[in-house]
Amino acid sequence: MSGTLAGRAVLVTGAGAGVGRAIALACGRAGGDVVVASPRENGAETSEAIVADGGSASWIRCDVTSQADVGRAVEVAVERHGGLDVMIHNATSRRSSEPARLEDVELDLWRDHVSVSLTGAYHCARTALPSLRERGGSMLLMTSPAGMEGSLMLPVYGVVKAALRGFAKSLAREWGPEGVRVNLVSPLAQTPAMVNAIREDPALADRLARRVPLGRVGDAEHDIAPAVVFLASDAARYITGQTLVVDGGRFMNL
Amino acid sequence: MPSRDAPLLAGRSAFVTGRESGFGRELALGLEDLGASIATEPPLDLVVHADLDEAALQRQALAETAAEDWDRRCEAVLQAALQCAQSAFTALRGRGLLVFVTPTVGITGAPELVPYAAAVEGIRALAKSAARQWGHHGIRVNCVAPPVELLAPDAGRLGPDVADRALADAPTVRDSVASVIALLAAPGSVVTGTTIVVDGGVVMAP
Incomplete structure (x- = not known):
């Protein structure tokens, strides 16, 4: 398949739903061989959707808090696609x-956030490095305005999303000499939780949109995922340690 | 009410985590020089989180970092900050200032310090969210960012990505950290949720 990720193996964690699913679909459409990592069966649905779209994908059951699960997911990429280009x-x-x-x-809540976002990042990074190094690949992590400006409602989410920025900036410096890039994307996207909230309170959509210069909350597949594909592709080969904010201009870098 | 000539922190009661040794002790002394009384229990006007397990500053490539070291250098550091914030919320009894010491490696990123730099950025977000949630309680929360070498001089240089320190004199930086905290503690201040870099001009925010 042609495309900016043709011949590249891409592993996406949390790809069973929401933004992760949209990223996996977009990577498939860009020609990537997608390993859909999800702890639940919805990962199989994402994988089927990519294949139905003419792409290449497989689902592996993967809980990122488990080093063994992440190890197995990377092994799948290596066995089926000869290596891993993008984590x-x-x-x-x-x-x-x-x-x-x-x-x-x-x-209890604290550990839940920390284990998936941070322990998960640690597992993904150290497991993927040998493959990424071999193929001159890259790692991408998702962050959030809650991490950059704090959050009134979601403080723990903000803590782990900010920690991922410290993680990625440091890793970009550590892995740069090995030719491996590390970047972040900070999306503003309609999530299942947001869609539900808007169903309950239709005026919420307007209130959210008023804070966005482009006047709407992004669509995961059409607004967010293409930016992720860009960072994963060779077009971004001189970009590392960066946070790409994809949010219609709601948060502007200083 | 202190007179105009009184030291900035005269009559203020401060709790400093990590005051038993190292940077925390130096900082507590610096705050005392500015008039604060160092307290061990409420009532408090000021809580400073300067405690750090020096093992968190052990430099190592992430791929070679064992799970227990990741935990100690990242997750335990973050959790200690949460626990300090929660204790401070209670101890400040609805008014006062909480300050986190957050070395600049969080802002810049640092190779071979991935777990600790991640924790530092997490703590800065913790401070921002706490500032948002607790502002109407009269509690302000800020971060002060010195060079990481100040916390553990043995941690060695940051690496080729960071320029030489413009200000090499560690005691001067320590005194500056105390002075910045004293200014942040000014009665009636509206400064909250911010990070002030105190490093002689190496790291400059955009």
Whole structure:
């Protein structure tokens, strides 16, 4: 298949739904061989959708908090596609959109966020490095405005998303000499949680859109995923350590 | 009410985590020089989180970092900051200032310090969210960012990506950190959720 990711093996964590699914679909459409990593069967649906679209994909059951699971997912890429070119760590805690007061945060919620976002990033990075190094590949991580400017509603989500920026910037410096790039994308996208919230409160869509210069909340597949594909492709070969904010202009870098 | 000539922190009660040794001790002394009394229990006006497990500054390639070291250098550092914030929320009793010491490696990124730099960026976001949530409680939350070498002089240089320090004199930087905290603690201040870099001009925010 032709495309900017033709012949590249791409692993996407949390690819069973939402933004991760959209990224996986876009990578498939760009010609990539996609390894859909998801702890649930929805990963199989993502994989089937890519294949139905003429792309190449397979689902591997993968909980990123497990080093063994991540190891197996990378092995699948190596066995089926000869290596791994792009590791995309998108998975987040299922409790990501649960509002919290910092003074009341319990370790249970805290550990849930930390284990998927941060322990998961650690597993993905160290497992993928040998392959990424061999193929001059790259790693991508998803961050959030909650990490860059703090969050009134989602403080723990903000902590782990910010930590991923410290992680990626440092890793970009560490891996740069080995020819491996590390970048982040900060999306503003309609998530399943947001779609539900808008169904309950239709005026919410307008209130959100008013804060976005481009006047709308992004669509994961058409607005967010193409930016991820760009960073994964050779067109971005001189870009590393960066956070690409893909949010219609809501947050502007200083 | 302190007189105009009184030291900036006269009559203020400060709790400093990590004051038993190293940077925390130096910082506590610096705050005392500015008039603060170092306290071990409420009531408090000021809480400074300067505690750090020096093992977190052990330099190592991430791919060679064992799971328990990742935990100690990243996740445990973050969790200690959460616990400090939660204790401070209670101890400040609805008014006061919480300051996190967050070395500049978080902002710049640093090779072979991936776990710790990740934790530092997480702590800066923790401070911002706490500032948003606790502002109406009268609690302000800020970060002060010195060079990481100040926390563990043995951690060695940051690497070829960071220029030589413009200001090499560690005691001067320590005093500057204390002075910045004193300014942040000014009564009536509206400064909250921010990071002030105190490093002699190496790292400059855009």
